[in-house]
Amino acid sequence: MTALRLRTELVDALIAAFVAALLALPLLGFKLTDSATGLSLDYRWPLVGYAAGAVFTGRLAIGQLRHFFGARFDRTRGQSDIYSADPGRARIMFGWALIAIALVLPWLPFADKGLVDKATLVLIYVMLGWGLNIVVGLAGLLDLGYVAFYAIGAYAYALLAKTFGISFWLCLPLAGLLAASFGILLGFPVLRLRGDYLAIVTLGFGEIIRVILQNWGEVTGGPNGINSVPRPTFFGLPFSAISPTGPTFHEFFGLPFSPVHRIYFLYYLILALALFTNIFIIRIRRLPAGRAWEALREDETACKSLGINPTLTKLAAFATGACFAGFAGSFFATRQGFISPESFSFIESAIILAVVVLGGMGSQIGIVFAALLLVGLPEWFRELEQYRMLAFGAAMVLIMLWRPRGLLASRSPTVRLGKLAEAAS
Amino acid sequence: MDYFLQQLINGATLGAIYGLIALGYTMVYGIIGMINFAHGDIYMVGAFISLIGLMVMGALGLTFIPLALFLVVLLAMIFTALYGWTVERIAYRPLRGSSRLAPLISAIGTSIFLQNYVQIAQGARAKPLPPMVRGSVDLIHTGNFQVTISYLQIMIIALTVVLMAGFTFMIRKTSLGRAQRATEQDMTMASLLGINVDRTISITFIIGASLAAVAGLMVTLYYGVIDFYIGFIAGIKAFTAAVLGGIGSLPGAMLGGFLIGLIEAFWSGYFSVAYKDVGVFAILVLVLIFRPTGLLGKPEIEKV
Amino acid sequence: MNKDTLPQRILEVERLSIRFGGLLAVNDLSFAAHDREITAIIGPNGAGKTTVFNCLTGFYKPGVGRIRLTHADGRDYLLERMDDFRIAREARVVRTFQNIRLFAGMSVLENLLVAQHAALMRASLFSVAGMLGLPSYRKAEKIAIERARHWLEKTELIAAADEAAGSLPYGAQRRLEIARAMCAEPVLLCLDEPAAGLNPHESLELNELLLAIRAETGTAILLIEHDMSVVMQISDHVIVLDHGAKIADGSPQAVRADEAVIHAYLGTPDSEDLPPDLAIGIAKAGR
């Protein structure tokens, strides 16, 4: 019995290794090198062997693991299985704990400038993920161009703040509104279409915005982007060493100057923005608008039969999601102090979408984990640029295969009769 | 006028390439209803394999160009098809039957993986290739009124038309085509009726990838330079072409491909090169608004 | 007969036709439905019953014909011209589906709140008042939950209120779909084969539920039904379709004895379609 299993597994692994060798042959076995005289060809036969060997052992190992864990690899779960009538007390506690950790993070003994900076980056993606979650997770609309709204927010802030000297707190809503208007402008014609068309149109929109940013040099600075974007101030107090216009942050509070102040301030700023997004989503889910979004995701035809205007409802979701991207974009611009079209390529949209889907569609905490995993973790491997992205792509595939519904897919109801009855008695 | 005709020829060449890639999108979408996001990168892999194939032919001392090209087409189709098959096998098949988003994310992951894989394996710098198929025909030449078509352009358009006709015939008339259409209609029912659904889907990916490989070879010859990033934008445009023609429809993909090529050529020629992609998408949006199922897609009323 | 004693005519379908390619799915169909009545539409599979519903509720646009709905206050709605969601919201024609369409991942209670979307949306001032948690919205939500609770009690689903709709047993899902439609406060309730797949006991309960709905709200009901016992027991009026055309129209008793109806059912190759009551009718006619 075991001998037979081993035999089939060996054969299986041999076949896999053979396929791997064939796959590796053209692209790993040969190497194109360009020199002054033109292209030439190098040979790297050992790589083909390594690839085949790696796949052979990997395949055998997976077979063994699967044998050991058996049922754990069973991935079939139905639609209502992710539903839990339990309000998820453990999850709520966990959420509060996460918020507490986030609040004290900069003061923890091992925290340094680099860590807080990385945490800020993760929080940007958490916020973007939560924003996109409205569109994808709640309303079930496939948006592949979310980064366009992020870009609009960033450029809106940079241009408004730089040209008109408008403060961050005034720019923030304006950038959000502008992004939302673009969302409506784009959504109005296309939201009536089938879901997959929406995907391609949003993808195209993302590219169009990038092309425009790149080519409309007079306004956007073209490929060079916009630099010396106004940095954030603490209610008017700049975080610089000295300021010609008045006291700086460290002077006002009588602290020695330190560049860390700004980094910590930015961290708390994005934490506040992200928490605001979270509260918004928690509340809207309990309102008719949010329920209509989820209902639309579940069954559009049934929604129509109950008098819900699907186009308008989708448009609201699309614009709301865009608005939060606009907020995040403003923050990004003020944090970087420099923006260029490069920061808003398709890969960003893909990362944000991956954060939402891998987190577990619609799950707020899942998105935090996915952002930590997909954005935070790779930050430690910055030096390995290409290998990092290679692993990133592979991880996206593997996580989907392992948990097609995402890491923490679960939904609990937004209103409970049982709880109301308890409250009444 | 001569400029117009010249752009028409250039656009048709470009369109032939888009059309070949679009076929892969439309077939996969038709059969399993998924946007195979990695298809553009399969095309890129095809371009690299073609380029390496051409170099190998050179290294082997095969200088008779038609024979070399023929062998390279064959090899590129085989090896690229293997990539297409593997991607389906590993990244998509286990996700069949789960939500619509799971395979899409997996496809995006595959796309990122393939791009970086080729970048690591072959380097990030663009790879130039000296022109191999030279010469052209003057279609019209009177005074400063001149329209030419190169042999390469003729070859690209002719090969595309032949391949498209062949595959359309195959899908319309053979048992493989019947199996594909049955799987498209109802996967469960098809498998109950004894159709090997897994194999049918695998073959669909193999065909799509081999057509993309041909497109890859053509692009390598036509532009004479490729890099690991070409799959993304060509992929988007080819998918746009498939949607424009009516996704799921083979003639639609070809028509859409040619139209996108023409729009791009004329937009670059008459308006602005920088904004040519904007033109392509603007027209896509217009078509979708006025004809939501694309040009040749069957208008369907959803059964309630 | 005196006109005043007749119930008010609420739905009037005139010369309705719709074609799918070569198939004339509904062919020159005219009929009417009255307030406080249960009108049954019967006919063999593929006769075009669901298609008629789809025309009434705006999911299909008929090629020809007029569908007029009249409210008690005398307002008229020409349904063939209205968008599907407007028909539900303004004309208040609400339907259920032959293949149950619930919001499977949402709770039973949430399903019923979604059905009250338009009213709640207005009360929440398009989310503004709701976001701020103003009392006006909280009151409206309480009323909505009370209405939901009422229909949950009527459909005996109150114990399952916090369960996922998709996890309910089949019969309960059918009842939930009806409760959800009632929460939308219909003037005309269209039920597409509500008894399909129910056991005899559940079927009996369904009859009582429909009668109770009529007694309590006076809602006119349009019912597509295969189960003859349901049709005979509770409908006031029966319309028989075959191949898209109306072949009989009248009281249950009259229709049962109608020759054309018997032939239509005999003509179906699938003899399982033959309702037991008709079988008796056929036996009688044969004598």
Ligand SMILES: Nc1ncnc2c1ncn2[C@@H]1O[C@H](COP(=O)(O)OP(=O)(O)O)[C@@H](O)[C@H]1O
């Ligand atoms: N959207 C559609 N496209 C094409 N044919 C349709 C469509 N909807 C219904 N039909 C056809 O119309 C006929 C009537 O169907 P239907 O109304 O569902 O019958 P039933 O009386 O069983 O409810 C059937 O032959 C069906 O195939």
Ligand SMILES: [Mg+2]
């Ligand atoms: Mg029906």
